[in-house]
Amino acid sequence: MSAQKVTIIGAGSIVFSLGLVKDICLTEGLSGSQVCFMDIHAGRLEVIHKLAVRYAEDLGADLLFERTLDREGSLQDADFVVNTATISHNEYRMRDVRQLAAKHGYFYGRTGMPEYYNLRLMLDVAAICPDAWIIQAGNPVFAGTTLMHRETGVKVCGLCHGHYGYYGLARTIGVDPDEVTWQAPGLNHNIWLTHFYHNGQDLYPRIDEWIANEAEAYWKEKGAAGGIPAQMSPAAIHQYKMFGLMPIGDTPRSGGWWYHTDLDTRIRWYGGPGGGGDTPKGRDRIIAGKEERYKEMVKAATEDGVRPIELFGSTKTREQHVPIIDGLVNDNEGWFQVNVPNMGALPGLPDDVAVEVPAVVNKKGIQPLRVEPLPAKVMLERIYPTWLSMERNLEAFHSGDTSMLLYGILESHQTKSYDQAVELLEALMAMPKTEPMAYVKDMNEHFSYPDHW
């Protein structure tokens, strides 16, 4: 048992912070630790701080909570930094981008525009705390984890919950998810089910049976009941046919431009109303849900007689962040799905690219399994193109070369002409700045066309 300093960057992402607080409260080995909430919003910081204090009271946990607007200060002496902050993946900003892109002929913001602000933010954070463990929760996990590793050499582990997609898959084909042996390596949001067993029996034939005999009825039923989970959607099954392995979690949500060209196409591949949060209306529902949840939290933080434990329970979440800290600090060993520099874990990719692989975590560190090579088809059609796109993003980030942003947009299959790409790029660069952007280098300052343009 060893007291730690855990700093949460972007702690105003309250849904996320709440889960972390609960998990830390419920982890004995972290008793006595200090949790530092950092955000740029004083109001939201106050809510999470009050909520955390009350929650720790409810759960009888011995923790010290701090809050600060000072990023640099919050990172001093941090043992762990959970970076959940986002600038460009903010729901409202993304909605504005989608609406602007729609005017230029792009459905659901699939513009190909390379990431800038969130990468800058991640790098700025990592540069301040070279001795901490960074647990990266904000997107893009793949590019960000790779970038932080390359640029700072900090210990970094990107996390996502997409791999839990195997749960829904198992349940749907009639198997208890807690009894399966599975593996799904790849890149973040691009992972593929290489192993899937129950009592030593390969479950792939069972998936094939389900597709042949049950899928149609399932899609009809789920469609009528509000929506088909992406994990079991026609798109997911089609990707299994195309690429030879089941895509897991967030993977079937992308998987090829041809599933996403417009709403009708989305409905064809994901069922009505077009697949969870990946349509304009679906996303609006998610935003409304988050806002509703925030109101509840404010209540639990501030109203007399409303206790967090009543609203949010007293069992751990399924998130991996705190159990990984517990493993590293207290040798409380566990298996996790992590995004870490490859170093040979996934054959066919360079050492310094972040791969998503299973890892055992204990006092010795985060130790990835060296998995078997993915099939050539998956590598050539899914993994390498995504890797290459990420490398272009990082090179654009480094070089500050505007023409690489333009190239990214031209690579979007939704781009129909050169002029359309130029116009979209200019429109995106001219969008009003949001508040968090003031805290990092401005995109328009960083990027310019090459001299000979």
Place this chain on the structure above:
Amino acid sequence: MSAQKVTIIGAGSIVFSLGLVKDICLTEGLSGSQVCFMDIHAGRLEVIHKLAVRYAEDLGADLLFERTLDREGSLQDADFVVNTATISHNEYRMRDVRQLAAKHGYFYGRTGMPEYYNLRLMLDVAAICPDAWIIQAGNPVFAGTTLMHRETGVKVCGLCHGHYGYYGLARTIGVDPDEVTWQAPGLNHNIWLTHFYHNGQDLYPRIDEWIANEAEAYWKEKGAAGGIPAQMSPAAIHQYKMFGLMPIGDTPRSGGWWYHTDLDTRIRWYGGPGGGGDTPKGRDRIIAGKEERYKEMVKAATEDGVRPIELFGSTKTREQHVPIIDGLVNDNEGWFQVNVPNMGALPGLPDDVAVEVPAVVNKKGIQPLRVEPLPAKVMLERIYPTWLSMERNLEAFHSGDTSMLLYGILESHQTKSYDQAVELLEALMAMPKTEPMAYVKDMNEHFSYPDHW
């Protein structure tokens, strides 16, 4: 001086064979050699054979000419095999493919369909003569050279004349092409001018001046005079801006989907009437020219009083095939632009990928220069995507997996929907077979969808 057996596969490609014959006749060190013409067309074989005999008489060369319909026999004891044969790149077949693709909404046959027949042909040839040097002249040089090297370990060198694009570039900016020092490595049809000097002075600033002050007038003048050479087209200059180096030869003819979406777009980027042979009408003119040329050859081969030397001259061509043979056999050293297995010549690509690089050729072999790395932008935006596409082509070829053909079509930026891709694929697979296809394994036999499709 050492007599060789040089076999020309696809010798009925008479324009090409004529140049080879002339060059061999004019190469003293190959005196006494045997030239074996192989083709599946007896009529065309007879023409080239007669023409060769007459040409050797005209030039006073001591050579033995043979002709045969027997591929295997022609390759026995060959020291050099010049493979110019084509099945799928036949002008008439390509025209049929373009016309069919146009019905499915594709401009100028940019379907993304992976290559099959020519690769099969190259591999079949290489497998028969593992001890010969294969000089690969037929396309696709990049995929084919890589494939033959990987599968057979034969000594193989792919050749193209695209690199001579630097000639036109030098002339246009007012420099004698014979006085420049240049280098343009990359992949076949994807090479980039890394060095360009005249009397020790970098010529890139001169290119920039030309673009700023002379390009517009040049484009107007050339456009009015029948067409702008691709090497100096607005598309080429735009690629220089986008990627940072001048694209050379065949490179500016591709360079990004956005230059090629339809005829108007071609005219915008390549000038009227849309850029050389890369439009339906432009290609028709090339075909007509080839037919005209063939008639002349028949004359020179068969009519009394018409001598080859009068029609086709007595100076060597600029092609590299025979000088390379001369270098290897007679130590008559020279520098060439070759496509050979990388083995470290071009940093950032695997050893077993064919790269196009400068090489010194002499008795010791074809020895590529280890060139400096290309700029990150060129690698990430031009070289790696083409490499990846080639690897997918070879994997499709190996696996016989129809879904990889479909993926190739889906990757074409001209594909607008999944159904369009499926329909085009089915239409392409259902095209009537051409005569040369009877000599290799049928595509419809080789390819099938995976079991779980």
